[in-house]
Structures are given as structure tokens and as C-alpha cells.
Amino acid sequence: MDALIIETVVKAIVVLLVISALAGFGTYLERKVLAFMQRRLGPMHVGPFGLLQILADGIKLFTKEDIVPQHANRLIFMVAPAITAATAFIALAAIPLFPEFTIFGYTIRPIIADLNVGILFVLGAMASGLYGPLLAGMAQANKWGIIGSARTAILFLSYEVVTGLSILAPIMIVGSLSLIDFNNAQAGGVSDWMVWKQPVAFVLFLIAGFAETNRTPFDLLEHEAEVISGYATEYSGMRWGMFFIGEYANMITVAFLASLVFFGGFNPIGFIPGFLAIILKVSFFFFLMLWVRASWPHVRPDQLMWLCWKVLMPIAILNILITGIVLL
């Protein structure tokens, strides 16, 4: 029992540190990829290829003055970024990151908590992460913040139904909510991947995932041209940085979910070992989010609602019906 607690704590700390670092690195990657797609160079001057820019940004964020506006609700204003960051990492707890491996004769399963309702837990934790923007926008006594949180509510009401319904069809096929069972169900190579059986569910899940992480086609919450910075208008320094880390951790979570549920997880592909396979898949999905941000315009809030309720939800329900009939 003690060993289990120590192991879990160590795993949690490692995941926290690594994903925070990756979130920082994600900002660098995003700036670089967006720059290349716009024929720019991106960060170049701090360190080799601008790599130390992350460090410089970190120093800037940590040393910036932490301002709480005069009429803001102090407590909620200060707690809200922690909600976003914390839920993003809590969601990662139920995700199997890598295949099992042995180190110093001790077998480690790189999942903090193997819940039997893993996928529900992940989606629920990520969804509750939207309380961060919602509360932040309302607590800061700023009209842009209010609009930002109103848009958060719209986003939340729109995509959540699609996420749940789209992932329901794969759950029906696998017959389990555990992400490890999902992984094991696709163990037979590329032809066993869920995406061949459920392409519609995959597309729907990807769209909902973009909405869930506030990525570009649906980045209504803080679209600068319309609502200054939305819910983050009054934030500065590390509180703003926590929103940022939360967003990037969420992107990594969604990328892991998509690879685990639809693209065979950490099963080895041919000669590629399992841990490398999942890193490649997650990198691809992360890149896809940056790629889409560079390519596509974003939609209006009403268009998002129209899309989710009038197009995606009927398709998802049809998909579930057809899957159910085939399974019967």
C-alpha cells in the first residue's frame, strides 16, 4: 500500500513536471510552426533556434506584477486560473501515457490511476476546466471578460453533447470505459484501429476536441479581434500563464485521447515500438491543431452552436444508431 502511494505520488509529480515543461515547449512549437506557415522565422535570437525563448518568457511571466482589478471579486479572480491548470492535469491522471516498462527490475505502468471509467473521468475533468474561463470572466469586472465568459457558456453548451455522443459509439464497440481496454482492443496492428470502424465518430470527436481546447476554428473565448482577450483580459503574469499552461495541457490530453481511442494507442506499429508510436501520434495531433490554426478562420458563436446542435449532434446520433444496429 505504501509502495502504491509513493509510486502514485512520484508518477503524479513526474507527469506534472513533464507536461508543464511540454506546455512551455508547446508555445515555442506553436510560434515556430505558425511562423513557418506564414513564411516567417519565429523566435530566433534567444539561444540556438530561439529555444531559450521559453525560458525568457517564463522569467517574464514570473516577474510580472500580479494585478487584481479594483472592482474584481478577489477570491474568484485569483482561484480561476488554478481551476483551469489543475483540471487540465487532473484529466491526465486517467490517461495511460506509455506502455508498461521495467526500470531497475520494477515494472511501471505509466498511468496515475487506472480507473474503470477512465474516459468519462477525462472528459468530465476537462469539461470542468471550463469553469476557469467562466469564473475568471465574470469575476474581473470587465465587459470583455463578461463577453468571454458568456462565450464560454455557449461553447460549453455546444460541444459537450457532441463529445459525449461521438465517443459513445467506440465505447459500444469496445464495451468498456477504461482507456487501457481501448488500447488493448486495437492491439492487432494498423488494421485494427478504431478509426477504420468509426471514421464519423473520429471526425466528430476531433471537432469537439478542438472546441474543448478552445483551438482556432472555435477560439471564441479570447479572440483578440473581437473581445480583446476575452476572459483573460485583466490577467497578467503567472495567473495568465496558468491559463496558458492549462490550455496546452488540454491540447496534449486531447491528442492523447484521440490517439488512444481511435489510432491504436501505444501498441507498436511494425518495427516502431509502442512508446515511440504514441509520441508520434500525439505529436501529429498537436501539429494538426497548430496547422488548423494557421489555415482556417474561426467561426462565430452562433455558428458554433448551429454546427454542434443542428449538424454534428444528428450525425452523432445516426452514427450511434447505425453502430447499435450493426452490433446487434
Add this chain to the structure above:
Amino acid sequence: MSLEKYKDRNIGNQNYKLIGHEAFPQTNGEKFERVMKRMVKGELFVGLWVTVRTMFEALFKGQMHTTKYPFEKLPISPRYRAIHEMLRLLESGHYRCIGCGLCEQICISDCIRMDTRYDENQRKEVSEYTINFGRCIFCGYCAEVCPELAIVHGPRYETSSEQRASFSLFEDMLTPIDALKHQKEYPGFGAVSPNADENIKKTPLAY
């Protein structure tokens, strides 16, 4: 990068492409039709392809547009009007300025001051020549009016300095005597255009 596109002033004659606008759908049926068309046409993937193609061209075909400015500079047009230069005669190395004072007279912002005297050969000599760059508007009249092509506008456009005096003295603008062999007959502002002969018209008095 060639200078041609900087010299091209026919800005109305470029190949603009007009983007066609479809008629906006009126009825629900037409709206549905447009949604279906857009779903099938894959325009979104065309967009993805455009950006990724741009990325590969930028990375591997040298089409990156960024100029790392302090380290590399873009060529500027020869007719760019930056800080003035005083040229020397190529044969003797003596400065070209004959002290006629036309530039001082024509200067509309009144920033050129010159003082002349006769030297021992009874030739006009420039004893003082300053341009107040706090007032100069770089209109180019001085270079245009100069009969000797002595004052021209050079390509030196990085003019931030702690003191205006860093630029404005005659000696600062004059071609250094040891750099005389690098002094080119200037094609830029103040020089006679290459097709000057064709442009000459008879004055009314000749009729």
C-alpha cells in the same frame, strides 16, 4: 532580389485577380445545398494544403520572407532620398561643390547653410557647409538643383543618432579621399536620368 520591382511605378497595371462572389442563398433549400456542396468540395483541405505547402516552400525552397534586419538589408531604390552625400571629382579628387549656393537658396525647409570664399586661385571654396537634419524633409530639391552633381542623396537610411551633428558637416558627407575609387557615378536622386536626351523638348522660344 532585383531592383526592377522597386522602380516599377505603374501600380495600376498589376495582375489583380478578382474573386468571384456566388449569389447568397435565399431559401432554406439553397442554404442546405450550399452546406452540402461545401462539405463535399473539401475546401477546408485545400486551405490546409496551402499552409503546409507554404511551410515547405519557406523551409526548403528558400522562400522565407523574413529579413533579419540589422544583419541583412534589403536593396533600396537608387532614387531613395536618404542622408546627403557630397561627391568628389573622379580625376583630381577635389570636391565637386563650386559654392554656387543654389541648394541653400532652393531649400524649402531652410536647413542648408553654406559659407564660401575665394581661395588663392580665385576659385570658390566652401568654408562652411552644414545641413540641419532636424529640419531637413528630404525633398531632394538640393540634389535636383545642383549643377555639378556635387550633392546627391545617398543610400544611408539608418539615421538614428545621439547627435544630429553626426551627419551634418561637410566632411562627414564628403566621400573620403581614400574611398574615391569606390565612388560611382551616381544613378540616383539628383542624377540625370538615363534617357534624358529623349526627354528633352524644345522650349517655346524655339518655335
